[in-house]
Amino acid sequence: MSVVALALVSSITSLTNKYAFDDVPIILENDRIHSLAGWWHLWTQPYWPDQIGAGLYRPITVLSFSLQWVAGNGNPLVFHAVSVVLQTLVCVAFFWLALELLAPGFAWTAAALFAVHPLHVEAVANVVGQAELWAALFMIVAVIVFIRARRHGSISARTIIALVILYALACLSKEHGIVLPLLFGAAELTLDRSGRPLRERITELRPLFLALLLVGVSFVWVRSAVIAGRGEMVSILFAGESFQIRALTMLRVLVEWVRLFFWPAHLSADYSPRHIDIVTGPTPEMLASVVILLGVAALAWTSRRAVPVLTFAITWVVVGLLIPSNLILPTGFVLAERTLFLASVGVPLGVAAAVQRVYSRAELSTRGRAVAAAALVILLALGAAHSASRQRVWHDNNVLFAQTVLDAPTGYKAHLGYALALTSQKRDREALDELRLARLIYPNDPNLLEYTAVEYSMMKRCPLAIPLFRRVLVLAPGAASSRVSLIACLIDVREFKEAKSEIVRGLAQGGSRGAFERLRTIADSIEAATPPEYRNQK
Numbered sequence: 046m047s048v049v050a051l052a053l054v055s056s057i058t059s060l061t062n063k064y065a066f067d068d069v070p071i072i073l074e075n076d077r078i079h080s081l082a083g084w085w086h087l088w089t090q091p092y093w094p095d096q097i098g099a100g101l102y103r104p105i106t107v108l109s110f111s112l113q114w115v116a117g118n119g120n121p122l123v124f125h126a127v128s129v130v131l132q133t134l135v136c137v138a139f140f141w142l143a144l145e146l147l148a149p150g151f152a153w154t155a156a157a158l159f160a161v162h163p164l165h166v167e168a169v170a171n172v173v174g175q176a177e178l179w180a181a182l183f184m185i186v187a188v189i190v191f192i193r194a195r196r197h198g199s200i201s202a203r204t205i206i207a208l209v210i211l212y213a214l215a216c217l218s219k220e221h222g223i224v225l226p227l228l229f230g231a232a233e234l235t236l237d238r239s240g241r242p243l244r245e246r247i248t249e250l251r252p253l254f255l256a257l258l259l260v261g262v263s264f265v266w267v268r269s270a271v272i273a274g275r276g277e278m279v280s281i282l283f284a285g286e287s288f289q290i291r292a293l294t295m296l297r298v299l300v301e302w303v304r305l306f307f308w309p310a311h312l313s314a315d316y317s318p319r320h321i322d323i324v325t326g327p328t329p330e331m332l333a334s335v336v337i338l339l340g341v342a343a344l345a346w347t348s349r350r351a352v353p354v355l356t357f358a359i360t361w362v363v364v365g366l367l368i369p370s371n372l373i374l375p376t377g378f379v380l381a382e383r384t385l386f387l388a389s390v391g392v393p394l395g396v397a398a399a400v401q402r403v404y405s406r407a408e409l410s411t412r413g414r415a416v417a418a419a420a421l422v423i424l425l426a427l428g429a430a431h432s433a434s435r436q437r438v439w440h441d442n443n444v445l446f447a448q449t450v451l452d453a454p455t456g457y458k459a460h461l462g463y464a465l466a467l468t469s470q471k472r473d474r475e476a477l478d479e480l481r482l483a484r485l486i487y488p489n490d491p492n493l494l495e496y497t498a499v500e501y502s503m504m505k506r507c508p509l510a511i512p513l514f515r516r517v518l519v520l521a522p523g524a525a526s527s528r529v530s531l532i533a534c535l536i537d538v539r540e541f542k543e544a545k546s547e548i549v550r551g552l553a554q555g556g557s558r559g560a561f562e563r564l565r566t567i568a569d570s571i572e573a574a575t576p577p578e579y580r581n582q583k
Contacts, residue, residue, distance in 0.1 A: 052136040055429045056129045056169045065440065066173075070094060075110075077090065078110045091272050092107060100278035102267070131178035140153070141189055145193065155393040158397070162432070177219060183211045187225055211225075223368075232357060235349060235354075235357040279376070282379050291372060294324040295371055295372060297321065297324045298321060302385065302388075306388075313382075314445060362395070443466045447463060455486060457487035457493065460482045460486065461496070465496075480496070495527050497510075498517065502530060511538070526557070541568055541571075
């Protein structure tokens with residue numbers, strides 16, 4: 046119960062939050078989930094709505110959103126309550142896992158540290174983080190089932206069915222569930238103490254892994270079919286970049302991972318350029334990353350017999366980071382705190398395993414044990430307080446982005462997000478200032494340029510919007526919406542010749558044909574009614 050209490054204390058302050066960040070397009074503005082009529086269609090649709098890019102595939106998570114929306118008639122309290130319950134269930138499942146591997150006192154320590162970890166705030170406070178919570182819950186339970194089954198020898202057909210179902214549920218909650226078989230493999234290689242030959246154990250596990258392979262391949266096939274033609278959502282930082290560039294950049298990010306795992310005093314909703322920028326060559330931080338990698342690898346190897354749980358925990362972290370690392374394939378982020386949720390399972394587990402080893406070998410006095418216990422209590426109190434306080438930062442976009450520009454002043458998306466929040470508050474002049482800062486930091490994001498240009502055009506400042514729309518079309522020639530807006534602005538400033546040229550280009554590309562035809566009619570009508578001396582003939 047104490048683990049449950051710690052999880053609740055650390056997360057319950059999120060209950061009064063509204064929708065923020067990705068919650069808005071995925072839940073609040075997503076009509077698909079606002080009714081259970083035709084709910085089965087959610088299994089054949091991407092996670093993101095079409096207007097956002099229609100990427101990813103997480104039907105279990107989307108279906109759960111629909112159920113929550115209907116249950117509460119869209120009240121965000123229902124969503125946040127479910128997030129808190131899910132986080133609590135994950136903490137309980139983690140405690141059960143730790144009890145399988147550690148003495149009870151140290152298992153409790155691991156679970157308590159996990160329950161209050163501030164890194165988990167984003168996965169709980171932001172409703173879309175439920176994808177992380179569902180996937181982690183299914184994966185932790187699956188690993189528990191696997192470990193228990195292996196302690197009793199070969200895995201029964203009933204256990205294989207249970208693990209296959211859990212694997213499918215994890216994958217359908219969030220794509221990184223695909224790595225679950227690697228966690229089974231890590232558990233088998235690090236925790237087995239039967240002394241039986243590896244070949245014999247592989248033979249025993251063959252039916253399970255063949256079944257898992259079938260599920261994994263089927264998931265990838267279905268996912269590819271659902272999002273076919275829509276493309277993957279890739280971070281602008283990695284768009285078109287090679288594996289080498291991604292690897293060098295992630296060496297820089299590794300330092301941030303370590304900080305967030307072990308000292309998450311500073312958190313941020315944004316890690317965009319220039320807060321974290323692309324790396325094309327050696328940097329001083331890379332030396333620290335290489336030292337960390339070599340040190341962790343050496344620790345895992347030297348601990349494999351004396352402290353196998355520590356080796357398993359380190360392996361868990363590595364497996365959990367495979368997808369967020371952008372090394373297997375580029376994702377839509379360079380670093381996002383909620384994407385570290387699964388990997389973070391291994392951190393308190395490994396710390397508790399190491400502490401248990403020290404306790405078993407050291408002769409600690411009563412006073413020493415009291416000091417250690419007091420230090421743990423203080424650490425848990427600080428973690429819970431920081432987590433509870435940080436939950437409130439995610440109250441809504443106005444609060445979140447006002448804080449994010451302070452957390453990540455060099456992140457251009459922080460300023461873009463704050464501009465969006467200011468616009469919703471009718472603070473247009475301040476919004477434009479934030480957009481200027483965002484463009485100054487990172488001038489090559491078509492979405493940023495388009496949004497800025499649209500803001501200028503809505504304020505009847507088309508001379509400022511036109512060069513921005515043109516820049517968007519240089520970076521993304523197929524951006525039909527920007528071309529439509531550019532033409533509208535050209536007509537507004539009476540540059541009819543240029544407007545008609547853009548209409549021809551738009552029609553040649555084939556997108557938004559109806560809009561371009563209407564614009565041609567409008568351009569001809571306004572040009573005919575405009576005296577020649579007022580026409581701009583450029």
